[in-house]
Amino acid sequence: MHIVKYLRPIWRGCSMVLLLATLTCSTVWAQGAAPAASGGGDAAAGEALFKNNCAACHAASDEVVVGPGLKGVMTRVPNKDWVYKWVKNSSAVIASGDAYGNQIFNKYNKLQMQSFPDLQNADIDNILAYVESAATAAPTADQAKADGQGGATAAPAESGLSTQYFTIILVALLVVLALVLLVLIMIISLLTKFLSNRKDLSDEDRELLEQRTDIGKVLQSAVVKGAVLIIAVLLLGKIGLDSVMRIGIAQGYAPKQPISYSHKLHAGEYKINCAYCHTSVYKGKNASIPSANICMNCHSVIKNSSPEIKKLYTAIENNQPIEWIRVHNLPDHAYFNHSQHTNVGGLACQNCHGDIEKMEVVEQVAPLTMGWCIDCHRKTEVNTKGNAYYDKLVAIHASKEPMKVATIGGIECSKCHY
Known part of the structure; x- marks a missing residue:
């Protein structure tokens, strides 16, 4: 054997x-x-309006940023009709000889406030409601830091294994x-x-x-x-x-810009909403590159002696655009619409751009590949709340798995390539 x-x-x-x-x-x-304020406005709707239009120059507290803090603003102004006129066209109010308007104008270095003619009275009511609620309920800066709160919406945790x-x-x-x-x-x-x-x-x-x-x-x-x-x-x-x-993938790409700009300072510390500089991020295909006049809204009086800000002045004096270097760039054959994701989908900027409010120099965090996008569409549930278009689809899918972006055509070739 x-x-x-x-x-x-x-x-x-x-x-x-x-x-x-x-x-x-x-x-x-x-x-x-692989809560409604006493003025009848909607504070929740006013928060987005405030961050998009006001936060760069005003705080909801009594802190002075560029213009006065808005805490208790309704106790200082003549009346609400005056506020409507001031927000829509402050220049006209000042030119009319209005005493309080000229007092504010002179007190804050004769800095002309941007006009917002497209804002409706109801929109201004919503902003005032938000200011009132924020002023009474906002945590202190130390509490916010302790709680890990920030000015930008936090990006949801990535699903799946990295x-x-x-x-x-x-x-x-x-x-x-x-x-x-x-x-x-x-x-x-x-x-x-x-x-x-x-x-x-x-x-x-x-x-x-x-x-x-x-x-x-x-x-x-x-x-x-x-x-x-x-x-x-x-x-x-x-x-x-x-x-x-990895051909065409620039993950980690962080080019040196012609003017040093800190998102950590502006979006992080000062909590300026992304839409203030990237004006079309919620309403257009592209987020848009900020023009020099947007920078000048603040830097005509703030840090105007800084070497970096002087570069801004030089560009304006020479009537030359600032040649910002693009960081995130998709192939020409791929269609991407910012408003479809930020406005309709309700996604925060950090979903694709990472913790932008913590970046001294902006870099590309996500791979932005087709597989990465498709994977997101397969995992992300469709927000159908308040959208009657989806009522029947929601009823059909009620007994099945939650409706994902892929369910409504989010992974079809023609969605991004046509």
Whole structure:
């Protein structure tokens, strides 16, 4: 009877461990590659209006930013009709000789307030309602810092596992497989030693035993060569695929701009809403690049002696545009509409741009690849609240899984390519 034949399952086990490690690498790599105020206004609606139109120059508290703090503003102004006129066209109010208007104008360095003729009276009521509610309920700056509050809407946590987690899983699995392989080798070594000392071992068994435990012959075996070949092919394939997939991807790209501009200071510390500078982010296809006059709304009186601000003055004096360097750039054949995502979808800027309010220099955080966009469309639920268009669809999907963007055509080719 051949005693050594009982070692064959163990030798096969070592081979299976090696092949399992190969399959694990390929699998993990594949996965890794992917309240109403007293004035009757709506404070909730007023918050968005305030941040989009007022926050760059005014605070809802009594803090002076560029213009006066708006806390208790209705106790200082003549009446609400005066507020309507002032917001829509302050220049006309001043020119009419209005005493209070000229008093405010002179007190704040004769800085002309921007006019908002498109705002309706109801919109202004909503802003006043928000100011009143914010002034009475807003936490102090220290409380906000302690609570981790910021001026921008926080981006929802990413769903799914990131490449970093896949790498950790891969390393953990390889360590476990290496330990299993080590244990099997120790068992083979002990059994080999035990069998070699047996006097009743036949010459045929002894010869087979020597062949099976010869490391050189094991390394020359077809199983080991095949496993090494498969691993090499997978590694080269992964490297090649990553190289091809990264063509045009600028994740981490953070170019030096012609004028140093800190989003951390403006959007983070001063909590200026994105839409104040990127004026069409909620209503247009593009977010728009801010023009020099937007900068001058504040910097005509603030830090106008700064070397960086002097570059702004030079550009204006020479009638030359500021040549900002674009950071996020999609291929020409891909259609993307900002308003569809920010206004209709209700997504925060941080969903795609990362924690922009913490960046001294803006960089591209997300890969912005087709796969990344499609993955988001597959996971993001459609916000149908208050939209009668979706009533029947919601009823149809009520008994099924939640309606995702993919459900309403979000992953169809013609959605982004046409």
